[in-house]
Amino acid sequence: MAKPDYINEFEGWKQEFVHHYPITVRFSETDAFGHLNNTVAFVYFEQGRINFFKEIGLVEEWFSKSGEAIPVTADLHCDFMKQVFFDEELLIHVKVHEIGQSSVELHYKITNDKQEVCMTGRGRMVQISRETGKPVIWSEGSRSKLEASMNK
Incomplete structure (x- = not known):
């Protein structure tokens, strides 16, 4: 299988991940052929993303009733490299690749x-205002948390 275009050097890229979270493939996540349904990868990415944001301390701001900003998914892409089957133990690895303004x-x-x-x-996740739906620039604290996750 060809290397995805968002990965420059595959072996080095694989080694850069520090944050990972376990998951077991449930029977309900498999299709009639017994392998993981292709839509489930995005659910796994979401679970990994939520765990990652909890770990680095961004969830408290976003899920606070008084918080101004919330995260939304702007785009999401998956490349399938190997089939996965019921009851397999997997690790979902997540890392920050690039930080924008919001x-x-x-x-x-x-x-x-x-x-x-x-x-x-x-x-790409974008932080937007709950009220206006417009992008909200990262606070110094949030940006620091994202940057610190890149330097582990």
């Missing part, structure tokens, strides 16, 4: 228990 591009890697890459992905 957005962040995340990269994803999903590996199996043999440390084989099963899926890769990328997506």
Whole structure:
């Protein structure tokens, strides 16, 4: 399979991930052929993204009733490298690739228990105002949290 265009050097890219979260493939996530339904990768990316944002401390701001900003997904892409089946133990890896004024591009890697890459992905999250729907620039604290996650 060809290397996705958002990855410059695959071996180096794989080594850059620090944050990872376990998940087990549920029966309900498989299709009639017994392998993971292709829509589920995006659910796994979401779970990894939420865990990542919790870990670095951004969730408290976004989910506070008094918070001004909320995150929305602007785009999301997945490349399937290897089939996945019911009851497999996977790790969802998440890392910050690039920080914009009000957005962040995340990269994803999903590996199996043999440390084989099963899926890769990328997506951009934008922080917007709850009231206006317009982009909200990162606070100094939020930007620092995102930057610190890149330097581990």
